[in-house]
Amino acid sequence: MDRSVTPYVTRWTGEGTSAADVTVTASGATYVDPIKDALARDLDGALWTLCQGEASGKPEYAAELHPERQKSTMDGLLCAGCNKPADRNGDGMLWVLPLLDDAEESNWEGIQAAIPPMCAVCADRAPLLCPVLREGHVKLRVREAEPIGVRGTLYPRPGEPGEPQEDVLVLYDSPDLPFVVARQAVRELRRTTVVAFAAALP
Numbered sequence: 001m002d003r004s005v006t007p008y009v010t011r012w013t014g015e016g017t018s019a020a021d022v023t024v025t026a027s028g029a030t031y032v033d034p035i036k037d038a039l040a041r042d043l044d045g046a047l048w049t050l051c052q053g054e055a056s057g058k059p060e061y062a063a064e065l066h067p068e069r070q071k072s073t074m075d076g077l078l079c080a081g082c083n084k085p086a087d088r089n090g091d092g093m094l095w096v097l098p099l100l101d102d103a104e105e106s107n108w109e110g111i112q113a114a115i116p117p118m119c120a121v122c123a124d125r126a127p128l129l130c131p132v133l134r135e136g137h138v139k140l141r142v143r144e145a146e147p148i149g150v151r152g153t154l155y156p157r158p159g160e161p162g163e164p165q166e167d168v169l170v171l172y173d174s175p176d177l178p179f180v181v182a183r184q185a186v187r188e189l190r191r192t193t194v195v196a197f198a199a200a201l202p
């Protein structure tokens with residue numbers, strides 16, 4: 001597989017996340033290893049999952065985006081495909097998203113996106129590469145894309161029953177934020193303009 005063509009944020013089979021021990025106290029989730037904990041904490045105070053492995057094997061298009069590369073591109077508004085600045089014009093920044101189940105009714109306002117924006121070249125190429133986008137996608141221009149929180153594993157507070165819940169959206173102003181181990185940064189897309197819809201490719 002040509003690595004220069006595979007989207008930057010796509011996870012490879014050679015990559016995974018570390019099973020570093022997490023401990024939960026009344027003040028939140030931390031890694032048992034203080035060095036790992038310091039490295040894994042972002043400026044908003046969220047604790048992030050630790051990535052390991054290397055970009056080898058096969059690209060895993062159906063899997064979650066690679067957490068470190070997803071975060072860096074989302075934070076920097078860089079292209080999910082090539083890690084260069086995303087495309088921007090008078091209507092805003094360019095986003096390519098899979099169609100929602102209720103795509104017909106959706107006005108594509110207030111979407112909570114964990115997919116970073118794209119440059120013009122990658123916006124055309126990504127649906128040819130990615131089986132999820134090939135099933136149908138929308139191209140949007142977005143004027144506001146505020147970071148609102150993270151998706152990740154939410155740990156129960158000490159003494160609370162239950163298991164950690166995976167893939168939970170936790171907003172930055174939520175009291176749950178200290179109890180999540182983040183895997184994806186989320187922005188809310190507002191003041192959007194639909195540029196094009198594409199149905200599933202054959």
Ligand SMILES: [Zn+2]
Pocket residue numbers: 079080081082083084118119120121122123
């Ligand atoms: Zn690009």
